[in-house]
Amino acid sequence: MIPRTIDPNQPPAGLNPMMNHTRQAQSMLGLWLLAGALLATGVMLPRAKASTNDAAAVMQRGKTIYEKMCASCHGDQGQGVKYEYEDPLIGDRSLASLTRKIDRSMPEDEEDSCVGDDAAAVARYVYDTFYSPQARAAQLAKIKPDLQRLTVPQYRRTVADLIGSFRKGYDKPYTDKRGLSMRINGHHPTEKKGDKKKWVDHRELAGEVFYEIADKSPYDDIDRGDRISVTWEGSVLADRTGEYEFVIRSRNGFDFWFNDPNWRNPPQVDGSVVSGNDVREVKYSAYLIAGWAYPVRLKWSLSEKEATGMIELQWKPPGGVAERIPMRAMMPYETPKVAVVSTPFPPDDASMGYERGTAVSRAWQEATIRAAIEAANLVVRDLDELADIKSADDPQREAKVRKFCEQFVARAIRRPLDDDAKKRFVEHPISGAPDTDAAVKRVVLMTLCSAEFLYPEAGVTRPDDYDVAARLALALWDSLPDDELIKAAERGQLHDPEHIAKQAQRMLADRRARSKVHGFFDHWLELDRAKNVSKDEKVFPEFDAALMNDLRVSLEMFLDDVVWSDASDYRQLLLANYLYVNDRLRKMYAPQATDAGDKHDGEFVRVNLSGDRRSGVITHPYLLTAFAYHNATSPIHRGVFLTRNIVGRHLKPPPKAISLADAKFDPSLTMRQKVTELTRDSACMSCHATINPLGFSLENYDGLGRWRNADANDKPINAASDFAGDDGDTVRLGSARDVAEFAVNSRPARRAFVRQMFHHVTKQDTSAYGIDTLDDLEASFAESGFSIRKLLASIAAIDAAYGLTPATASLGDTP
Template sequence: MFALVFLIAGPQAANAQDAPVAEEQVDGIQDPAKADQASRGAKIYAEQCLSCHGENGRGGTDGYSDPLVGDASIGQLAEVIADTMPEEDPDLCVGEDAKAVAEYIYESFYSEAAQLRNRPPQTAFSRLTARQLQQSLADLYTHFYSSPWVENKRGLSASYFDSNRWDNKKLKVERIDPVIDFDFGRDAPVEGVDPKEFYIHWSGSLNIVHSGRYEIIVHSTCSMKLRLGHQDEVLINNHVQSEGKTEFRKTLNLLGGRQYPIYIDFTQRKRKTEQPPAEFSLRWVPPGGAEQVIPNDNLIPGGFPSSFALQTKLPPDDRSYGYDRGTRVDRGWDDAVTKAAFEFGTVAGKRLWPQYRRKHRGESDENRDRLRGFLTELATVAFRGELDESARQLYVDDQLEAAEDDQIAILRSCLLIIKSPRFLYPDTNTDRSPDRRVAATLSLILHDSLPSDQWLLTHIEKGNFKLDQPNAENRVRQIAQRLANDPRLGGKAMAMFFDWLDIDPTAEVTKDQDLYAGFDRKLTMQLRQSLQQQLQDIFWSEESDYRQLFLRNWNYTNADLAAFYGQAFEPKEPPGAGEMVPSMPNDEQTFGVLTHPMITSHLSYFETTSPIHRGVFLIRRVLGRTLRPPNEAFTPLDPDLHPDLTTRQRIELQTGEQSCQVCHQKINSLGFALENFDAVGRFRSIEKGSPIDASGSYVTRLDEYVEFQSAGDLARFLANNEDAQRAFVERAFEYFVKQPVAAFGPDTIDKLTRGFQESQLNMRALIVEIAVLVAMKESTEEMTHEAT
């Protein structure tokens, strides 16, 4: 037996299947020299490896049960074989023999290309994921209003009146307030207003970046009312003041990439008794966070269309492949969908039906024609295609016939529509036109949703896609580019970035307060905001340059972050209340997300850094390489056992054995490059009285050996390395499409990577190309099937 097991990939190794027999692969090689080498390698494998690793590397009954697959290069395989094969006599297979076996293994069943050849992946038939269900219902709702747009302004619009109500004649000031956190005391809020009696109206939208449960908190000493999501949807009401109560809380689920209209009425009334001080603060507790004034970046002065956020809790989806998949169907999921259907049906009757009636008030309502039109439109959008007569009868006519009460009829219809496979399983709608299928695919990939925008539906109705004519792909690309200029894409992209960076937005990061006083939940919330603003800024820039994720030399910062982190977070200009501003450029300490404290602190222990966690993150997430999980649970050496050793020295001591070095020489050499950043991400040059050694190395898939001396060297390498670029393309594809990239053809990843590089690594352009590629492939297959 031999130790090639250490170069086996992780969970995906279980997907490897039998390769063609050795003789067939050898005979298929045209070059006589290569054929001889392959034949030699096959023979040695049969004599020395077969008993442990099994035929075609599928695992042996007398040795290693895991299939022999992975992504080490031929050179790395040859090196391990020469050092360890076979276990009972490691000197038996060295030199040219080791190289021959490595080439045979690599070409036959070990490499990615061999795995794809032996068992081509296929797309999985799946339902909507939890996120897709939430987003689809949100867009089914907003279809009856209007589409969102990208808005760069921040803050809430404010109108100040010298009156206790809205009175245009008494309007004194209109402005945008960056955040809503005021203590007016007994003074006038603005000039020209009676401090004893005034009215303030704030309006705009709440900009949500991450999906989850938000606790909305209002502190108010005066009469107030807060509406959210719809101008008639009162979330908090203290219009008739409760004696002595000044704090009000409501918790609700909100969706990332969505903007919820918000309206606040704040009134100071004249009193016969002593006038109370006027205070008002709009705060929240975001998912996994601490209470804070809602930041400026989460407030938009423009009023977005009425929005809907599903409050029903949905079960988590399967993530065994590294991304959400809608493949799990059980009683819990079915019950949750039923509850979601009732919730949406209730809102549809309360909000959407009156909205539809107002738009169609001039039309005839004979035989409930308007309600029939409403339910038909609802089902048409939900099913992503026109209704045939049988569907119209089931989902609309039968429900109207069964219920004389309009609200009951709407509820019955919504229950059937939302629980229908036509809604939950987008691929089941095989009778749709190719145009509708393309639109549905683009919307699902880019927005996790369904086509609901009126301009897109108009394109479909007019047949503007023209998929059977030349330049169809360019027309689809133009549609995709417009869909990409949408905050819904931003919400999905932000979720992908946090997934790529392996950061749970709701997770709490805690550190030893004796060593890192001040690193608390409030500071980590500010770090999260700093990171997400950096990601948003890079993603939405004109270049949308992937390289800037590693090369940007400044952070978003505020006073608290500057006080804790010093030079790397020194503001370029004084930040306003609740604002993040750019820091001063820093070419020595700041390298995009790679050195952002949200990342480096997350990849550290309670008291010390963790080069191993950082190295595993870099090799798996950023470089897209595979690592086999350790055979035994890993317990780091207690720093107290070796008080004089630096972290690097302790790690080298613990992982110095040959069996460990097979993996750890790759892991450690990457993680050590970030040792200048301590457990909370602060820059340091000394540890335990010794200068930090941040040197490291990496061997590419092409066997190129690269050295670096610092985090800066590593950042520049990652920004321009094809392994990392290819890994980002694959992660983006699988996150947005929720299918394996290889299922769309063995050359798909190469084609997309080349296009990504040709676009100067434009991330938005990459996502558009992913959507276009999948949409065109599916529509072409459907048209071919119809023609056949």
């Protein structure tokens, strides 16, 4: 036994200070009675000094054992270790309960190595150092959010929005109209206007850009014996960030403008010179930012001498396939130009499992300079538009340029300029510049290379309203505050938690918030894993890149449908029994399903499925295909995904990498039997006891995610397994639906979802915002009916309000 001393000036060790006063008094009285009984029997309590020394010895002993046996999984400060045990060592167990837990079950796989007095010493060290409420309170003051630069996506979007904020209509919401405006022109066969043939103009809404003309005119009132021209105008909407390839195929002359609404400028692709009547294919590439629409114009003409005419416009999105631009990605009206900085950057640090702006290297610094130069050139090229200069001889030109520079800097550093900032960012760069263009370039370069722009939190010790506005914009939009946020900051409203929450809710309606959510799902569902998926054409002849592209669209439509529905219910991500399909996907996955709504762009439609064979993202064919072998299913890949991302449990890296060498197994074995044999070793089963039951639950879905009752050898599928629940109880899993039901009712699963959302929104860990932050978010998430949008707004509000105190909440404290 470890001797203890009763110190009359301190509460006895292990007494919970959160107990109500009555229980504390009862506990204290009981301990004093025990002390009196010991004294009456002649048993002496140790002296206080000796007890202090003994307690210090116990703590040192516990620390030594912890560092040797526990820190590799739990971290040197109990903060958790990625891929080992990511949750911090905090909780509500008493010291005695924690001691029993360690004595019985720790370390994992070596449960007999830390027992008795060793377990008691480790428990005391853990409890007093970082586990107990008192320890957490002491540690809280030491934890701060990391100072971070803009991540690469944040940089690109911020620069685009910074320059775009000077264009008329840039922030105007997009309408639901889809397709391109199409205009067919030609001369009337007989009617004249004066001494010339009457000009005829027909307008339509095009669902795709593909047009053919042979010997017959498309309209009776247009003369095929004369020149005919067709023009498509509008905008294309990017749903992924990256390099897009546009492909124009034509037998005839054409001009193609992209991201330049001034059609008087030379086209990006001049295809007007024609030689022969064969089909030509011309390509044009552009780096696009997801969520924004880009103006586009294609003008095609067919002369009376050309026997046939054909024009087709395709695109190939990042990770996609070449296809005609779908109607859902086209809008029949012109949107403002988007300033896209395409300078390559080194990747952001992802060592913590999510992208952060913590890595600063020479390569990154050089990239910021090159990107600033690119942005400066974009600004100067469109300076007249951005500065509202009416003409080259505008008498207010100089004043307008200076005003533009001051506004540019203020928006970039996210606050009004004081005299020092004006001198540093505007007056000094402009002075001595040889001309206006050079002056503006200097201002842009100085601004975009400044710490104030690149490090939004640099120098912030006591946040003001402008800091709060900047945080909200980065959290929800990866960008800059809009006019409404800046005005709220000017009025001193952003020290009020209620007003911060209202702003966060407002901002969710912006298209940039949708892009932020898309980025989260890319990370949570590991969508990039499907980039290089291939299948054995003999086993899966239906598979090709176009199928994966369709499945990706189907999944993204499903996610949007859940998140932006009225309920925005997280549980439906796992439980919903419907898919979005086009004709091809319907034949493969839902031949008997009934339509549940109108078709999207005449192609994809939501279909309700009978029974319980589909269960949200867990059984979406895109993920099932990605987490499978080229010629078979993969319960291990699927099980690992479910363990980490859906059920929210941690997995250690395997002691050694073992691949499933199919040729080494009896071909008559089922995949389940092969995996069971492969992972039978005890070293494997420490993780595969969790992985395998989850993976086996999806064995009714083949390598393309289609339902099956038997495998390739016509053996019946056995998807049932026993699974250890969150409290150690046994849960019977017999299907994907069982996994989904378990996850939506599992607090660790919900916490894992909340934690990953927090990481994506803030680029920080929850512990930096308070030891109870994750608990509070998980509780409010449940109270909201598991609303994803409300969770997103809550996280943004917590991030924005960090560091605010009652003393700084008055209007007088804001500049």
